[in-house]
Amino acid sequence: MGKIYCRVFQGMMKIGNYFMGYRMPEYIEGPGSIRRLPAMMKEKGAQNVLVVTGPVLMKLGLPRKLLEELKKAGIKYAVFNDIGVNPTSNDVEAGYKIYKENNCQALVAFGGGAPMDCAKAIGARVVHPSKTVAQLQGVLKVRKKLPLFFAVPTTSGTGSETTVASVITISGTHRKAAINDPAIIPGYAVLDPELTVGLPPFVTATTGLDALCHAVEAYTNHTYCTKLENKLAKDAVRLIYDNLLTAFQDGKNLEARENMQRASFFAGRAFTRGCVGYVHAVGHTLGGLYGVPHGLAMSVILPHVLRQFGPAVYKRLSELADVCGMQGADEREKALAFIEWIEQMKQDMDLPVGADMIKDGDIPQIITWAMKEANPLYPVPVVWDEADFRRLIDTIRQPAPEK
Ligand SMILES: NC(=O)c1ccc[n+]([C@@H]2O[C@H](COP(=O)([O-])OP(=O)(O)OC[C@H]3O[C@@H](n4cnc5c(N)ncnc54)[C@H](O)[C@@H]3O)[C@@H](O)[C@H]2O)c1
Ligand SMILES: [Fe+2]
Numbered sequence: 001m002g003k004i005y006c007r008v009f010q011g012m013m014k015i016g017n018y019f020m021g022y023r024m025p026e027y028i029e030g031p032g033s034i035r036r037l038p039a040m041m042k043e044k045g046a047q048n049v050l051v052v053t054g055p056v057l058m059k060l061g062l063p064r065k066l067l068e069e070l071k072k073a074g075i076k077y078a079v080f081n082d083i084g085v086n087p088t089s090n091d092v093e094a095g096y097k098i099y100k101e102n103n104c105q106a107l108v109a110f111g112g113g114a115p116m117d118c119a120k121a122i123g124a125r126v127v128h129p130s131k132t133v134a135q136l137q138g139v140l141k142v143r144k145k146l147p148l149f150f151a152v153p154t155t156s157g158t159g160s161e162t163t164v165a166s167v168i169t170i171s172g173t174h175r176k177a178a179i180n181d182p183a184i185i186p187g188y189a190v191l192d193p194e195l196t197v198g199l200p201p202f203v204t205a206t207t208g209l210d211a212l213c214h215a216v217e218a219y220t221n222h223t224y225c226t227k228l229e230n231k232l233a234k235d236a237v238r239l240i241y242d243n244l245l246t247a248f249q250d251g252k253n254l255e256a257r258e259n260m261q262r263a264s265f266f267a268g269r270a271f272t273r274g275c276v277g278y279v280h281a282v283g284h285t286l287g288g289l290y291g292v293p294h295g296l297a298m299s300v301i302l303p304h305v306l307r308q309f310g311p312a313v314y315k316r317l318s319e320l321a322d323v324c325g326m327q328g329a330d331e332r333e334k335a336l337a338f339i340e341w342i343e344q345m346k347q348d349m350d351l352p353v354g355a356d357m358i359k360d361g362d363i364p365q366i367i368t369w370a371m372k373e374a375n376p377l378y379p380v381p382v383v384w385d386e387a388d389f390r391r392l393i394d395t396i397r398q399p400a401p402e403k
Contacts (some may be wrong), residue, residue, distance in 0.1 A: 001375045001376060003385075006376035006383045009376035010158070010223050010224075010376060010377075010379040013379075014224055015252040020182050020273075021182050022164070022182055023182070023185060023299040024269060025151065025186045026188050027162075027191060028040065028191070029188055029190075029261075030192070031189050031254060032192065034190055034195060036190075037150065037190050038072070038075060040150070040188060040190075041108075041148075042074075042075065045106075045148065046075060046106035046148050047075060047105065047106075048104050050077070050079075050080060050108070051070075051078070052095055052107060052109050052110065052116075053079065053081045054081055055271070057081070057154065058079075058302060062198070066108075066110065072345065073276055076102075076123065078102040078104060080098045081115075082094055083114050083118050083139075084291075085114050085291070085294075086114070086291055086375075087167075087168055087169065088168065089121075089132070089133040089170045089243070092118055092121040093125075104147075107119045107123050107146075107150070108152065109151045109160075109161075111155075112153065112154055112157070113167070113207075113294065116158065117160055117165070117168060119164040119180070120149070120184045123147055123149055124136050124179055125144065126146070126147055127146060128144065134170050137170075137178060137179050138177075138180065141357070142179060143181065144183060146184060146354065148188075149186045149188065150187070150188045151186035151188070151190070152263065153196075153265075153359075154196060156196055156204075156207055156262075156263065156264040157206070157209075157295050158207070159267070159268015159269065162189060162268045163269070164181060164272045165272075166179045167284065167294075168201045169287065174288045174289050177284070185279075189265075191261050193257040193258035193260075194254070194257075197254065201251065204248050204260075205248050205346075207264075207323060208240060209295055209299035209346070209351070210264075210295040210298045210299075211260070211267045211275070212297075213279050213302050214267035214268060215232075215233040215240070216302065217269055217279055217280065217300070218267070218273075218276070219305040220277070220309070220316045220317065220380075221275055221277055221379045222275075222379070223379035224275055226273070229269070229271075233267065233270040233274065234323045235266050236262075236263040236266040237323055237334075238323050239260070239266070243255075243256040244256075244260060245348060247260050252274075277305070277381075278378070278380055278384060278392070279298055281369075281370040282297075282366065282370045282392065282396075283301050284297075285365070285366040286357070286358070286366075288369075289366070292357065296352075297355070299346055299351045300352055302342060303343050303346070304399065308391065308395070311332070312330050313336040313381050315331050318330075318331040318335045318338070319337070320338055321334035321341075324341070330332045340400050355397065356394075358397050359362075363390065366389075367389040368391065371389065384388055
C-alpha cells in the first residue's frame, strides 16, 4: 500500500472522525468506588448480568465482594472466567453461550484488558447473533447499541474501559486483531484503585508501559488528535512519569495506583481517536503467535520504534519531554532524553530489551499482519514498508548492547 494512499486515507479519516461520536463512559472513581456499582447498575436497569472476569482473579477472590453485593442488591448474575491473557474467539463464543443460556441482559467486565475485551466482543455478538468475531473485526462493523455495559479495570494499562477497541485472537489462525467501533465503548466504568494494589510488580510494569505506549503513539501520530486527545496524552505521560516506578516498587501506595489508573484511562481515551501505531501493530502479532502478554510486547517494542522513527518524532517527543521537565538543548536532545527515560525505567523494572521468540519463518506473516493492521488506518509519523518492518524486527531480536 503506497505511502501517498495512506496519507490521503488518513486525511479523509480525520474529517470522518468528527462524525464518529467518541464518547467517554459515565464513571465513578476513587478508593472503594466498586461498592457503589450495584446501586449504579440497579439505577440503570441491569437485573440479570453476565460477569466476565479472569481465572486468576477468581482464584484471588477479587470479584467475590462484588458478587456478594450483587446478590444483596437482588441482581441476578452468571459468571464467565475462562479467558487467557490473549482472549480468543473461542473464549468469546463460550461467554456468549453462557450469556444466552442465562438470559442475561447486561455485562459487567471485571479485570484487565483480557476480560474487558472479551466482554466487549460478547456484547458485539449479542447484537450480531449471526456474525462471527472475525466478521466484526475491523472498523465500524458493530454499529449497534450494546447491552448495558459496566467496565471495572483491575490493571492500569489498556484503558479498555474507555476505548473503541476489543482485541481478539481468532482461534485456529493466531491472528490477533481489533474490533474498532465507538459502539463498543463501555457505557459505565468504575475506577477503583484498591482493586489494583495486589497487581504483581511485573504486571504493574508491563501494563503501565502499555498505557505509556497508548499516550505516546496517539501523541506522535497527532493527525487525528484534537486538543482534547493531545491534553489527555500529555497528562497521562506526566502521571506515568511521576507514578509508575512508585507503583512498581510499592504496590500498596494507593496514590500511585490511583494516578496510574487515571493515566491508563486518559491514554485509552487519547488513542481512541488518535489511534495507536506500529508498536501495537507488531505487538499484536507477538501476542497472537507466541502468547506474549500485551504489555510485555509493548514494553519491548516501544523504544525501538521511536528510535527508528528518528527525526520525524523529535518535535512531538520533545513536547512530551517538556511535560516531564526533562532537559535538552534542542528538540533532538529532549526527544532522545525521553526515549532514554523509557529505556532506563524498563531497566529499573527488570524488563527485557529484546524478544528472542520470533522465528525466521514467521517474519513474513508478522510483517503482513502488522502492515494490514496499521496501513492505512494508523496515522503514524513515518509510513513504513516491508523493509522498514524487517529492520525493526531485526533490531528487536538482536538489540544493540546496553550503553
Ligand atoms: N481494548 C483496548 O483498547 C486494548 C488496549 C490495549 C490492550 N488491549 C488488550 O488487553 C489485553 C491485555 O490486558 P492487560 O494487560 O490488562 O492484561 P490481563 O487482563 O491479561 O491481566 C494481566 C494479568 O494480571 C492478572 N490480574 C489482573 N488484575 C489483577 C489484580 N488486580 N491483581 C492481581 N492480578 C491481576 C490477570 O489475571 C492476568 O494474569 C490484551 O489482549 C491486549 O491486546 C486492549
Ligand atoms: Fe495497548
